[in-house]
Amino acid sequence: MNFLAQKMDASINNYLTQADNNWQPSELLPVSSSDSFLEDIKALQEECKELPYDYLAVLVGNIITEEALPTYETWLMDLEGIGKNNTNGWSKWVRMWTAEENRHGDLLNKYVYLSGRINMQQMEISTQYLISDGLDNGAACDPYRNFVYTSFQELATNVSHRRTATMAKKYGNAKLSRICGVIAADEARHANAYKSFIAQVFEVDPSEMMLAFEDMMRKKIVMPAHFLRQQGEKIGATFSHFSDAAQRLGVYTTLDYTDILESLTKEWNIKNLTGLTDAAEKARDYLMGLPERFRKIAERTAIKAPLEYEFNWITR
Ligand SMILES: [Fe+2]
Ligand SMILES: [Fe+2]
Secondary structure, eight states: OHHHTTTTTHHHHHOOOGGGSOOOGGSSSTTTSSSTHHHHHHHHHHTTTTHHHHHHHHHHHHHEEEEEEEEHHHHHHTTTTTTTOOOSHHHHHHHHHHHHHHHHHHHHHHHHHSSSSSSSSHHHHHHHHHHOOOOOOOOOOOOHHHHHHHHHHHHHHHHHHHHHHHHHTTTTTTHHHHHHHHHHHHHHHHHHHHHHHHHHHHHHHHHHHHHHHHHHHHHOOTTTTTOOTTTTOTTTTTTHHHHHHHHTSSOOOHHHHHHHHHHHHHTGGGGOOOSSSHHHHHHHHHHHHHHHHHHHHHHOOOOOHHHHHHHBBBOO
């Protein structure tokens, strides 16, 4: 981690944006001091009328995932070689990354509040639950494993926000499309950062990095909202419904999971790495065969029909 930190200033310059130059949520929302504010809200609500039930459920799930940012910041700060007591620059990275991410939940939350279609209190209850329930991604405090996780997750959130952007446009809502689109672009930039960190680890510690990658894929990459629940439910009870809705809608599917895995193996040039230990060679074989196996399974998995499940986040 100290080795990676030597280039921290360059990484921050390449992959993060300073507050003065970054978009802010208010730029994409009606201006409350404007004379046309009430009309703007009416127009916004009109544009949200055609958004379907599954779409709103997935959008709210995405928002709650973004709103659980305190969980991600404390978890990253806990990783070996990163934490607050390290003077190597990692904590600066985590703070600046958090500061950018904070805009995502902020923007989406304000937007759906104005939309008139979301039960904000229920969404907020789920958010409070998710932050108190935390996240267990199986990677403990190991930075290699956790940066595989963040590489994967930034790509997954990119896919998810990108698709909600495309669909919003289809439903005639260009503003929401733009909102999801700018968030997706941030996620892509963050994904590039975490992928570059892992690429650098592969250069200096290929065998251990390979084993860490394999371990995370054997455990499967859990979604950050896997503990999602609604009021009165047990921990994690809402997650499968959220993820089924995302699969039905095509916002994030098992095929996307496979595509992300495959893109990472290509990005890190897994196939051609040399100088590996025997165990790392075996890990490589496992990883290289995995996308094909997942594709076969995905072909056989039928998309689940909507269950009689009510998301209490949606009012109408
Ligand atoms: Fe985000
Ligand atoms: Fe992100």
